[in-house]
Amino acid sequence: MKHVLAYLCALGSFLHGFDQCTVPDSEFQREGDYLIGGLFNIHQANSSFHHYRPEVIDCSSTPFILSSYRRFQLMRFSVEEISNSTKLLPNVSLGYEIFDHCTDTVSFPGPLNLISVNGLIRPLEEPHRNLSKVIAVVGTYTSPQAQAVAPLFMMDLIPMVSYGAASSIFSRKQNYPSFMRTVHPNKDVIEVIFSILTEFNWKWVAFLYVDDSYGIDGLQLFLKKIKDTDICLAYNKALDHYSDYKAIFKQINAQNVNVIIVFAPEWTVEELMNSVKQINVTNKVWIAGDAWSLSQKIKDQIQGIKNVGTVLGVAEPNMTIPGFSEFIYSFKAQTHCENAKQQKFCNQICNCGSLTAEEIIDADPSFSFPVYSAVYSIAHALHNILQCGADRCKDNITVYPYMVLTELRKSNFTLLNQTIQFDQNGDPMFGSYAIVFWDQDGSVHEVGFYNFHGSFDFSINRSKIRWQTGQVSVPTSVCSKECEVGYKKTQDGNYKCCFNCTICPSGTYINTTEDPYSCINCNNTQWSEEGSTSCSLRVVEYTPFTDIWAIGIMVGAFILVFISLALSVLFALNYNTPVVKSAGGPMCFLILVCLSLSSLSVFFYFGEPTVAFCILRYLPFLLFFTVCLACFVVRSFQIVCIFKIAAQIPKLHSWWMKYHGQWLFITVAFVTQAIFLLINYIYAPPSSKMDIYWNPKKIILGCDIDFKAALISLVLPLLFCFLCFVFSYMGKDLPKNYNEAKAITFCLLLLILTWIIFATGSILYQGKYIQPLQSLAVLSSLYSFLLWYFFPKCYIIIFQPQKNTHRYFQNLIQSYTKTISQ
Numbered sequence: 155m156k157h158v159l160a161y162l163c164a165l166g167s168f169l170h171g172f173d174q175c176t177v178p179d180s181e182f183q184r185e186g187d188y189l190i191g192g193l194f195n196i197h198q199a200n201s202s203f204h205h206y207r208p209e210v211i212d213c214s215s216t217p218f219i220l221s222s223y224r225r226f227q228l229m230r231f232s233v234e235e236i237s238n239s240t241k242l243l244p245n246v247s248l249g250y251e252i253f254d255h256c257t258d259t260v261s262f263p264g265p266l267n268l269i270s271v272n273g274l275i276r277p278l279e280e281p282h283r284n285l286s287k288v289i290a291v292v293g294t295y296t297s298p299q300a301q302a303v304a305p306l307f308m309m310d311l312i313p314m315v316s317y318g319a320a321s322s323i324f325s326r327k328q329n330y331p332s333f334m335r336t337v338h339p340n341k342d343v344i345e346v347i348f349s350i351l352t353e354f355n356w357k358w359v360a361f362l363y364v365d366d367s368y369g370i371d372g373l374q375l376f377l378k379k380i381k382d383t384d385i386c387l388a389y390n391k392a393l394d395h396y397s398d399y400k401a402i403f404k405q406i407n408a409q410n411v412n413v414i415i416v417f418a419p420e421w422t423v424e425e426l427m428n429s430v431k432q433i434n435v436t437n438k439v440w441i442a443g444d445a446w447s448l449s450q451k452i453k454d455q456i457q458g459i460k461n462v463g464t465v466l467g468v469a470e471p472n473m474t475i476p477g478f479s480e481f482i483y484s485f486k487a488q489t490h491c492e493n494a495k496q497q498k499f500c501n502q503i504c505n506c507g508s509l510t511a512e513e514i515i516d517a518d519p520s521f522s523f524p525v526y527s528a529v530y531s532i533a534h535a536l537h538n539i540l541q542c543g544a545d546r547c548k549d550n551i552t553v554y555p556y557m558v559l560t561e562l563r564k565s566n567f568t569l570l571n572q573t574i575q576f577d578q579n580g581d582p583m584f585g586s587y588a589i590v591f592w593d594q595d596g597s598v599h600e601v602g603f604y605n606f607h608g609s610f611d612f613s614i615n616r617s618k619i620r621w622q623t624g625q626v627s628v629p630t631s632v633c634s635k636e637c638e639v640g641y642k643k644t645q646d647g648n649y650k651c652c653f654n655c656t657i658c659p660s661g662t663y664i665n666t667t668e669d670p671y672s673c674i675n676c677n678n679t680q681w682s683e684e685g686s687t688s689c690s691l692r693v694v695e696y697t698p699f700t701d702i703w704a705i706g707i708m709v710g711a712f713i714l715v716f717i718s719l720a721l722s723v724l725f726a727l728n729y730n731t732p733v734v735k736s737a738g739g740p741m742c743f744l745i746l747v748c749l750s751l752s753s754l755s756v757f758f759y760f761g762e763p764t765v766a767f768c769i770l771r772y773l774p775f776l777l778f779f780t781v782c783l784a785c786f787v788v789r790s791f792q793i794v795c796i797f798k799i800a801a802q803i804p805k806l807h808s809w810w811m812k813y814h815g816q817w818l819f820i821t822v823a824f825v826t827q828a829i830f831l832l833i834n835y836i837y838a839p840p841s842s843k844m845d846i847y848w849n850p851k852k853i854i855l856g857c858d859i860d861f862k863a864a865l866i867s868l869v870l871p872l873l874f875c876f877l878c879f880v881f882s883y884m885g886k887d888l889p890k891n892y893n894e895a896k897a898i899t900f901c902l903l904l905l906i907l908t909w910i911i912f913a914t915g916s917i918l919y920q921g922k923y924i925q926p927l928q929s930l931a932v933l934s935s936l937y938s939f940l941l942w943y944f945f946p947k948c949y950i951i952i953f954q955p956q957k958n959t960h961r962y963f964q965n966l967i968q969s970y971t972k973t974i975s976q
Contacts (some may be wrong), residue, residue, distance in 0.1 A: 180942035182502035184233060186249020188553065190532055191268040191843065193255040193293030193303070194226040194460075195219060196504060198421050200395060201701050210263055213256035213501045221420065221449065221518035222295060223506060225317065225525050226252065229292055231481040232529035232563040242533050245546040251288060253500045258562055267302040268313065282519045286312055290532045296419060297368035298322035300333075308332055311556040317524035317529060318445075321371040325579035332559045334580040336524035336531065338587070338606070340368070343444055344375045346468045346587050346604045347415060348385070350441060356413045356631040357385050357651050360406050360666040362426070364418035365392035372417040386633065386651035393422055399429030412631035413439045419447040420518070427455040430462060439629055442467035446596060450517045457596050462630070464593035465620045470585065472600070473523050473570060486511040508514070511786045523570070523585070528570050533559035565661055584609055591619050640664060640685025643671045661850055678844065681851045692846070695857040697760050703926040704760040710933050711756040714940060718746040721944050728951050733958045738789050738945050741816065746944075748778040749936050759929035767856035768840035775932050776867050777827055782939060784823035786898050788816040790881030794853050820913050823870060828868045838863030848920035856925060875902055897943050904938035 195214040225600035229252065237248045253264030267288045268274060290313040294300045302320035307314045308331055316324070316335040320343065324333045351359065361376055362966075363369030373390060380387065388411045391402050406414065416423055423446045440463060446452055449468025456462050538561045540547035565574050575583040589602030604612035621629055637643055637655035642664050646652045650671075658673035660665050663686040665674060676682050680689035697704050725742050727736050736744065755775035758767045882899045912931040916924055950957050 156214075172683060175467055176668055181230070182252045182254075182503060183228070184237075184249040186233075186237065186247040188246070188251045188536060189251050189288045190233060191288035191291035191293070192226070192229050192250055192252035193291065193299070194224055194229070194252060195256050195295050196254045196506075197220045197256040197301065198222075199257040208924055210501075211257055211260050211522050213254040213261070213777070214503045214505050217421070218506060219421070220509075220513065223504070223509075224514055224517040224519070225295070225516060226527045227485070227523055227528075228475065228478060228522055229529055232526050233479050234481070235477060236529070236533045242530075243540070243542060243547060244544070244839075245549075245958045246536075246540065246542070248533060248536075252502070254503070255294050255303075256501070257719055258296065258302040258420070258529065258904075261299075261501065262303070262306075265306050269310065270305055284312060286555060288312070289536065289553055289555055290315060290562075292317065292528045292532070294319060295521070297324075297371070298366045298367075300324065301367055301391075304330055304333055312534065312557040313535075313555060313562050315528040317521050317528050319368075320444075321367050322375065323367065325370065325581055325950065330631075332555070333560055334559075336527045336574075336577060337521060338444075338583050338585060340372050340605060341375050342587070343468055344372060344379050346378070346589070347441055347443075347611075348379050349384055349604060350466060350468075350589065350614070353475060353612075353614050354628050356439070358388050358411055358631045358633045359385065359408075359413045359415055359666075360389040360391075360411045361387055361417065362391055362393055362413045363416075364422045364692055365394040368445075369393070369417055372763065376415070384651065386649045388548060388649065388651075393426060394415070396423070397425075397928075399426065400433055403430075403433055403435050407435075410633070412437070412629055413441065415441045415443075416446070417443045418445065420449040420452060420475050424451055424455065431455070435928055436461040436463065437629075438463035439631065440465045442469075444468050444520060444587070445472065448520045450516070450518055453592060455598050457594070457800045464619070466601075466603075466619075467590045469588050470520060471588040471603070472519060472521060475522060475526055475925070479511075482511045482514050483907050485748055486514075498884055510696070519908070523572075527569055527572070527574055527584075528580075530564050531562055531574055532558065534565060534567050534574075535559075564575060577604065582792065594622060603747070605739060630650075637670070639924070640687060643713055645671065658682075660684045660686075663687055663689050670690075678846050679853065690851075691719070692851060692853045694853045694855060696762055697922055697925050699760045703923065703924070705869065707756055707926060707929050707933060708760070710937075711753040714753050714933065715750045717940060718750045721940075721948065722746050724948060724951065726944075728958070729906055731951065731958045732962070733947050735949050737944070738785065741789060742787050742944075744820070745782050745891050745939070748782045750784070751778040751939055752782070753933065755783065756929045756933055759932075763842040763855050763857050765839070767839055768859075769835060771857060772840065772859075772864075772867075773835075776871070777824075779875065779935065780870050781820060781824050782825040783871055784820045784900075786939075786943075787874045787877045790878055790898060792816060823874070827867070827870050832870065833866045834863050835906045845920060852921075854920065854922050854924075863883060875905070878902055897946065899944045904942065905935050908934040908938065 157879050188921050196219060197213040198219050199211055199213070199216040202890045230251065233248050236242055251266070251268060253261075255261045255264055266275065268288050268291060273289060291307055292458075293314060295318035297319045299320070300314070300316050301323065304314055304324075308329075311332040314330075314333050316333070316337065318337050319335060320337055320340045324330050324342055325339060351357075361373055361374050369392060379539050388409045389406055391397070406648065418427065423442075442465060444467075447469040458466065462855050465672050484640075489553045535558045536553065537547070539553055539557050540549075540551055544546075563576060563580070565576055567574050572584045572806065583844065584605060584607060588600045588606045589604065591601045593599060599618055601616075601618040603610045603611070614626070621627070632650040633647070634654075635651055637653075641655040643653035645648075645652050645907045651672075660683055662673035662675050662679065664670065665687070666674070677690035679692055681692050686748050699708075699754070700707075722743055725737075725746075728734050728738075738745070752775045755771055755773070758770040784876065836859035840857050843856055845854035845856055848854055878898050879902060882896075908931050913926060915927055919927075956962065
C-alpha cells in the first residue's frame, strides 16, 4: 500500500508541472479560508478509449456535456452565495478547487491534487491528521468515477459528497466510511420504476443498462424487486460503445416486449436513440432513469423519430434555485481574457466561451438540488465546527476533514423547504421523485410524484399522458393474456408471465390474489362447480324420523310386533293342537319374540347417526335373527330326525331327546353369536361417517363398518341358512303337515332375494335413502319368516280346523309309512 501511495504521490508531483492549457481563474478556482473540492464531468471521454502507454487525457478534447457544465456552475454559485452571505459563515470565506473529471480511468491528477498539501501527499502521517488542501469534495457524477477515486479520499476520511453516484455499493460504510450523497440511491429509482410498472399493469419488460457498476447495480436491484411478483424481465442487455442495437431490438420485438426500461447516463442513451432512429423502432413505451429523463438533447433526438412511442421518466422535481439565473447572466456578461495567466493544474479548462446564458440555464436541470444541498451541507458542517454565531465564527479552531465528516452525518437544517438529513449509510433522508411525460412537441410534463420520507405517497395522473404508441388506451405489455375467472395459470417455459390457462375442476377453486397458479381443494364440508372462485357449504343429509319413508318403515315394524303378539296369543290358545306342535310348539314363541326383538334395529336407521345408533342398527338384528335361524335349523333337523334318522341312528335320537338337544343348540348359537358380536365391536366398532364422494354437493351421514371384521358376526347366519337348505331338502318327501321344507326354503329364498336387491341398490345408489333401504331389507327379512312360515298355520287353525286334529295327522303318518314300506 505504501508503494502505491508513493507512486500516486510521484505521479501527482509530475502532473503538477504539466503545462498545456490556460483558463480564467474565476471559473475553476476561488480563493478562500477553506476550500471545497469539486469533480464534474464537464466533458465525457468515450469508455472505449484505450491507452498504449501511461498518459493523462486532456478532457477539453472530449465531448462536451452541457448538463454537467450547468451543475459545475451551480457549485460555483452555491459557494459564492455562501461566501457573500453573513448568516451561515460570517467573517469566513469559502473557496473551491474544481476539476473536469471526464473519465474513471485516467483522471487522477485532479483528485491527487485535492488531497495534497503544497503539492505533496504525506501518506505516512498520523491517520486523520493530514491537513489536505480541501475540507471536503463535491462529486463525482457517475458511480464508476466515484468508485475509482473514492479510496483516495477514504484514507484520511475526507468527506466525499456525491450528487450523482447512485450505486448501492456506496452505502457500505465499511468500504466507504466518508462517502455521503445527496442523490437517492439506485434502489429508490428502481422502486419508482416498479411502481410505474405496477400502476399500468406492465408485466413483460426489457431492461437496457450501461455496462458499468451503475447499470449492473440497477439490473440487480430490479431483479431483486420483481422477484416473487407478476413482473417478468423478458430481456436485458448491457450497453457499451460496441453494442449491436439491431440485434438487441430484433430480440425485443421477437419477444413482443412493448415496455423498455433504459438505465444509463445520457451519453449512452444518445447512442441508443441514434440507433433507434436508424432501425426505425416504433410504438414502444420507454421508461427513463433519472440520469436522462430531462435531457434536452435526447428530447430533440426523439422528436425527429416518427412513432418512437411514449417516454415516461423518473426525475427530481423541478426546483428553482433562487439567484442562479442572475449569477449565470452576470458571469456571462463579464469579459474573460483568453490570455489569462497559466493554469495551476491540468483539466481546468472548458473551451465553452461561446455558450450563452440562456443555453446554460435551459440545460437539463437534473441533479441541481443535490449539488446545491451538497455544498450547503458542507457549509453547515463547517458552521458547527467553527461554532459560528450571528456575527462571526471562531478562528482558533483547526478544521480537519474527519471533523467535517462527523458534522455532516449529524446534518439537520432546512434548505428550500427541504429538511436536509442523512441516514446511517450516508444516504439522503429528504427529497422525492417526479414522474415525467415527454410530449410530442418536446415539452416535459410532471404527471405524478413519489415521496420517500414522511408520509409515503405515490400518484400518477393518467389524464395528462397522451399515449403515442398507436393506442388510445394504456398500451399493454404482457407475455400471455390474463386468464378468465376460474382459470389457473400453468407456467409455459422459464417465465412465470408466460402461461397457459386451465380451468379449475369441480371441487376446487382459485384465489388469484394469493396464488393464481394453483387450484385449491375445497375442504370436506364444501363443494364447487368447475371454474369457481370460492367454495359453497355442502348440504348435510340423513333420513330424519319425520321422513315419510322413515314413518312408513317404523309403522311396518310396529305392525310386525303387533302381528307377532297376535300370533303368540293365537298359538297359546291352540297350544295343544297338532298344527302348533308341528310348527315347533314352544319354539314358535321364541321365534316370534326374536322376530320382534330383531325389529328394534329398524328404528336406529333414522335420525343423525351416532356411534350408539350405529351399534344398535346391527346388534339386535344380527343377534336375535341368528337365534331365529337356529330355531329353523333345529326345527328342520327334528322333523328329519323323527322320520328318518331315528330308525337308522337310534342312539343319536335318544341322546337328542334326553338332553333336549334343540334347546342346547339354540343356547350355544345364541352365546356364540353374542361372543362374535362382542369381539367385532371391541376391535372394530361401527362409527358414524360422512360420505363426501357420492354427491359433490352433499354430505351423506351414515355408519362406517369394517366389513372384514364384521364377517365373523355373519358366519353363523350364513351357516344356518345353509343347514336349513340341507335339512329342508332331506325332508322334502315327509308328510305334508310335518313337511316344513317348502315353507322354510321359500322364506330363505325371500331372505336371499331381499339382500341381493339391497346389495345391488347400495352399489348403484349412495344417497341419504340408502339407510331406509337397508332398514327395509331388515324388515323384509323378518316379514318373510313371519308371513310365509306362520300365516299358513294360522290359516289352518282359523279356517280349516278339520285339519288341526290328531286323527288327520295320524292318517297322514300312516299314509307316509305305507309309502315308505312299499
